[in-house]
Amino acid sequence: MTPQDMQARIVRYGDLRPCKTAFIDAHTPGSDQKENFTIIGGGVSESPDQHVHISLPHGFNIGAAGQPPKCRNSLHNHRTAEVFFVLKGRWRFFWGEHGDAGEVILEEGDIFNIPTNIFRGFENIGTDYGMIMAILGGDDAGGGVIWAPHVIKDAQAHGLVLGENGKLYDSKQGVSLPEGVNPMPLLSKDELAKVDTPTPMQVVGGYVRRYLDMFALTQSGKPCKVIGERGIIRDRPGFEVDFITRHCATSQKHSHDRPSVLMPMRGHWRVEWDGGSATLAPGDTMSVPENLAHSAVPSMTGEASLYHVISTGDPAGATWTGA
Incomplete structure (x- = not known):
């Protein structure tokens, strides 16, 4: 394989192209400064603005999240694996429907294999711009993100509506739900009851490595x-x-x-x-x-x-x- 062919398969850190409207909390205060990067595969972005650097199927997706200090990613769930390692900075990961079931602090190089079927979020608690790299299971990354109900409500209050088709519609840009597309329904009490809430000892002991x-x-x-x-x-x-x-x-x-x-x-x-x-x-x-x-x-x-x-x-x- 020629060097030119291989160069197309190398994504340099300095060439990463961010998407600032990737998810439903893009306008929510405290989360509106984050940048999402789709490096290999389509990822789980809900926005058409994402740029996919390498679209070849690998059996998994590679992405990244970059955030300034005190910026957080809202509580969400995945149907497939989600693994993070910290490239830059110090990060707090938390879980539970309201983020109060447990937390762990990760330093540079630490890795976290986050269990599926739990609500999880993360926050840059360092003093400078931080970056975490992500590995998502499957070529289709599980078909998207499941948001905690309060995240969807907060987003609607700031102009972003998630359709039941998994796409975002931004009223600040004059975009509304298309005819025949309903808003993404909130999880019911019965559905919320089926979401796991493991203890800190279970998660940190089993899924975090330093x-x-x-x-x-x-x-x-x-x-x-x-x-x-x-x-x-x-x-x-x-x-x-x-x-x-x-x-x-x-x-x-x-x-x-x-x-x-x-x-x-x-x-x-x-x-x-x-x-x-x-x-x-x-x-x-x-x-x-x-x-x-x-x-x-x-x-x-x-x-x-x-x-x-x-x-x-x-x-x-x-x-x-x-x-």
Whole structure:
């Protein structure tokens, strides 16, 4: 594969194109400063304004959220997996219909495999613009977002209406619901009762892993299997996530029978393949084609780490077991 072909599969951090109207809370005070990025796949955006950098199916979606300090993403639910790792800043993740069932603070490099069927939200509690990278299960990302009822009500008060077709309509732009399209109905009490509300111990103990702990595990000379059937988070959400550092990186080329994705966290990484090479920096995202022999090693001294994602072909279904 030529370098030109591969360049089309590399999304540089500095070239990310944000969408500021991606979701229903885009006008709600406290959430109106956030930016959403759709890197690989269509994601779960409700706005036609989103820009998809790489549309090739991978079996999962890659996205990102960028927010200034004190900006939050409103409480919502997904039918498929949602995994975040913190690229920049300090973030508070919270859950429950009103966000008061539990919370956890994540630092740079930490990863959170958020269980499905719980309302979740997140907030930048750092002192500068922050960025979190997201992996969503399935090529269709589960068909959208399920919002907590109060989020939909707040959005309507600020001019945004979500149609039952999953699309947003902005009255501030003179757009109203089309004829025959009703507003998205609020969840009933019976439906809300079926949403899980796990304890902080259940969520933090089972679904959060810390950067420094994973970094230490790679000093054995092997990648840290973060999410997978044999991972330190034992789950099969439709993809696997590995954590790789210079302690376990190898220049020996290998290939996969499915597309894979490289997402540097620290340092610069030189990726070589049969036909060319490229250097990746933190925040860059690279899609590696199936059956392409390649390698990835740090190109400079100092700390170096990256996340590797590959589809497993499992259904991108529920991860929460109630354990």
